[in-house]
Amino acid sequence: MLYFATGNINKVKEAEIILKDIKIQQINIKYPEIQGSLEEVAEFGAKYVYNIIKKPVIVEDSGFFVEALNGFPGPYSRYVQETIGNEGILKLLEDKDNRNAYFKCVIGYCDENGVKLFSGIIRGKVSEEIRGEHGFAYDSIFIPEGESRTFAEMSREEKSRISHRKLAFDKLREFLKRGKYEI
Known part of the structure; x- marks a missing residue:
C-alpha cells in the first residue's frame, strides 16, 4: 500500500x-506548505507526513510556469x-506573443530510508481562451506540445x-520496482 497525502x-x-x-x-493529512521550490515543498511534505504515519507515503506538488511572465x-x-x-x-498575456508554458510535477516519496524526489515536465503553450470541461486548475488554458486541444x-x-x-x-x-516494493 502506498499512501498519497493530498486533499485533491x-x-x-x-x-x-x-x-x-x-x-x-x-x-488527508494537512502538512505545512513551505515557501520554496516544488522540490523543497515535496521533500518537506513527504518527511512531515511520514513522521506521522510511519508508512511509505507520497506527496505531490505541481506548478504552472509561463515564460512571458518569468515563470x-x-x-x-x-x-x-x-x-x-x-x-x-x-x-496578463493579452499583449504577449510568447505563450510558451510548462507544467512541472515533483513527487516526494518517503519511507524509513528517507526521501526521494521524482519530477516530470510537459511543455506547451497557453491558449487564447478558456477551453474544455474536464480537468482542474490551469488545464483549460494549457495546450501540450503536439496537441491542438487543452488538457x-x-x-x-488521455x-x-x-x-x-x-x-x-x-x-x-x-x-519502487527496483526496490522490490510490494505492488
Whole structure:
C-alpha cells in the first residue's frame, strides 16, 4: 500500500490511472506548505507526513510556469489559481506573443530510508481562451506540445497518458520496482 497525502481527489484519480499496478490510499493529512521550490515543498511534505504515519507515503506538488511572465505563477500556482484564476493569466498575456508554458510535477516519496524526489515536465503553450470541461486548475488554458486541444478538452485517461504527473509517476514506479516494493 502506498499512501498519497493530498486533499485533491483529482490528483488521486490521475495517479490511480497512471499507477494502475500499485494500490494507492488517499490520506488527508494537512502538512505545512513551505515557501520554496516544488522540490523543497515535496521533500518537506513527504518527511512531515511520514513522521506521522510511519508508512511509505507520497506527496505531490505541481506548478504552472509561463515564460512571458518569468515563470509566474510557478510554485505559487494554487494561490494564483484561487485569486486571479485562468482569466487573470489570460489577461496578463493579452499583449504577449510568447505563450510558451510548462507544467512541472515533483513527487516526494518517503519511507524509513528517507526521501526521494521524482519530477516530470510537459511543455506547451497557453491558449487564447478558456477551453474544455474536464480537468482542474490551469488545464483549460494549457495546450501540450503536439496537441491542438487543452488538457481540459481531453479525457482524464488521455491527459494521464502524457501529463507531467505521468512522467513523474513513471519514474516513481521504476524506483519502487527496483526496490522490490510490494505492488
